Amino acid sequence: KILILDFGSQVTQLIARRVREQSIYCEIHPYSMSFEKIKEFAPKGIILSGGPSSVYDKDAPHSDLGVFDLGLPVLGICYGMQLMTQQLGGKVERSDKREFGGSSLQLDDVSDLFAGFDGAADVWMSHGDRIEEMPAGFQVIAHTEHCPVAAMKDEKRHFYGVQFHPEVVHTPRGDEMFGNFLFNICGCEPTWTMANFIETEIESIRRKVGTGRVLCALSGGVDSSVVAVLIHKAIGDQLHCVFVNNGLLRKGEAEKVVNLFSKHFRINLDYVDASDRFLEKLSGVSDPETKRKIIGNEFIYLFEEEAKKIGKVDYLAQGTLYPDVIESVSTKGPSAVIKSHHNVGGLPEKMNLKLLEPVRELFKDEVRLLGKELGMPDEVIYRQPFPGPGLAIRCIGELSRENLDILREADAIVIDEIRKAGLYREIWQSFAVLLPVKTVGVMGDARTYENTVALRAVNSLDGMTADWVKLPYELLGSISSRIINEVKGVNRVVYDISQKPPATIEWE
Ligand code: XMP
Structure with a gap:
């Protein structure tokens, strides 16, 4: 597996996507991850992301210098490359001018990182500062018209730096560069596949849940659906699903959910038709936030009722995805409440249940692949998002x-x-x-x-x-x-x- 240290770039998640597309598992952690934690994670290589800072900023983010003492390959991207340069004794030239956009990379060395290339590649640049003097042991492996050190390497220590962004689509052959780094330089094996994921996840669900019981709120959306099918595959009838028809669903939706889960997958499913109740509560209400609150509260209330009927449960299954889990460095800042989103987020605290989140390491498109592997129909897997309050809003x-x-x-x-x-x-x-x-x-x-x-x-x-x-x-x-x-x-x-x-x- 690969460790990505995040310095706050807007596109750090894309690095993870590119790595996983090569069937290699990776995780994103904040740049401040401790040396102990890094060692414990035991990656085969480390990628330092880009970021909005300049290494000369007063509070410029630094990762632990120990990163360079682990004997592991390191790839620095943009800010990551500049930081590597500074930390290893090179010099970064401060510049207020930004180079931004497409650029033609001239390759000075087509071994390792650029293996399979012949002389040039189109890349995407977005940087102000640039490398003036490489640290000892490094050599230039690519340049552009305006950037004499667009890529560099220390072949002995397996340290690589690129000034451009191989993770964005505007660098068309970025995937090959990642492949070269991951396979040739880090020696990774492409073992991160959905078939493997299912196997290990089923094991882990069984171990965790034991003889306990799991409750899952089905919405008909892709995340909760895939989670239900996966958990069912692991523990069968220990899983109980609840599906509430709030009368705000789309045409034919309730029937489809019942057919698929109860009839096709033979999952324990409580179907609650509460259309009348919801419509009654909503009658005369026109304010959007009031509508949302009523629907959210009513859902929790009904769900708790149903759970009581089922008896003792130990876990609540949720379709939490990786983007919600990443402790991203890019500060999102406190934001005003524009709309109160309705989901099952408030349930676990209220119900005093432990959480089971089997896809919390996956991106959305990986969840879709997982659903496909589990034999789910395209109609569910590729469903467009549909809000919890449904047609009401x-x-x-x-x-x-x-x-x-x-x-x-x-x-x-x-x-x-x-x-x-x-x-x-x-x-x-x-x-x-x-x-x-x-x-x-x-x-x-x-x-x-x-x-x-x-x-x-x-x-x-x-x-x-x-x-x-x-x-x-x-x-x-x-x-x-x-x-x-x-x-x-x-x-x-x-x-x-x-x-x-x-x-x-x-x-x-
Ligand atoms: P807005 O309307 O805020 O929507 O631009 C952004 C995205 O969120 C979806 N949405 C919701 N999803 N519960 C949900 O699960 C909600 O209460 C909710 N409200 C909006 C919306 O469909 C869009 O994809």
């Missing part, structure tokens, strides 16, 4: 059964058309929103006065920022005419072309 203003039905039908058409156009997997989210606005239309010779549906389709990497998708006009056209023709009560469709920020993805 897409039906603007007060909810009614009638409005929810209209939205459900319109939404099904959006998904169907996007799928038919082959865009479903490419788009982060695509859905319909029902507006509390009636407008005038004409149908045949008669005047209509009906609802407006807004269409939302966005692309995003993590939901934090998003841009609207430039859907083809023909597709927009067919979505619009199908909704207006097939959904009773709608006579107008509009397209939401706002970015996040300042808009958000969901309307409430």
Whole structure:
């Protein structure tokens, strides 16, 4: 396995992705990880990430110098390279000018790190400071027009530094450079596969749980679904799943979940149809935050009720993913509450249960691979994100059964058309929103006065920022005419072309 020390770069997670794509396990830890902990981790190599600092900053982050005494290969990327230079006795030139963007790398040495290359490679640069004098023992292995030391190595000690960013897509052959570092230089074996992961994780779940019982809240989303199937494979009927239909799900969703988990995978599943209760609690409520709070609280309440019926349980299973676990150095800062997200985060403390989080070391795309390996259908594995409060926050203003039905039908058409156009997997989210606005239309010779549906389709990497998708006009056209023709009560469709920020993805 490989250790990545994080100096706060925005793209540190991409380094981990690139390493794991080579079937090698790695973890990201803060640069301040202690020497003891590093030794205990026992990596086969260490990667020092980039970061926003200059080694000359007063509080420039430093890792323990011992990193260089372990006899392990080290790859420094950007700031990581500069720090390595400074710590090993070289000189970094301070510069206020930034080199930013694509650059053509001229290779002076095509052995080890650049094995398989012939002379040049396109790379992505983003740095201010640069290497003026390499530490003793180092030689230049690549340069660019503006950067005499774009890559360097100390072959004896297996220390490598690159000024560019091999982890980003703008460095097209970055994966080969990582492969060279991992296989040729660190001597790693490509053993991190999903088949292996399943095997070891099943063992570990069995060991941990023993004869205990595990409770899992299924949402129908990919994370909790994969977690349920994985745990079921390990402990069978010791797993109990609860699935609450809050009446705010999409068309056919509840049936699909019940069929897949109960009938296909034969998992113990409590299906609770609480649509009436949720709708009652929500009646007359139009404030978005109040809606969210009611739905969140009601869910916890119902879930606890169901858990009581099941009897004594020991663990609560959760689909926590690696990005939530990484103690990233990039300070996210305290942020204002924009929306109170509803998930099962509050449950474990309330219920006094231990947590079972079998995918906490995985990235989202690895969870999808895992689901595939476990024989789950693509429809679940590649599902677009769907918020906990469901259609309630897409039906603007007060909810009614009638409005929810209209939205459900319109939404099904959006998904169907996007799928038919082959865009479903490419788009982060695509859905319909029902507006509390009636407008005038004409149908045949008669005047209509009906609802407006807004269409939302966005692309995003993590939901934090998003841009609207430039859907083809023909597709927009067919979505619009199908909704207006097939959904009773709608006579107008509009397209939401706002970015996040300042808009958000969901309307409430
Ligand atoms: P916003 O609307 O804040 O949404 O731009 C960002 C992402 O989060 C999803 N979302 C939620 N997910 N529970 C969830 O599990 C929630 O309460 C919730 N609210 C928003 C939203 O769909 C988008 O992907």
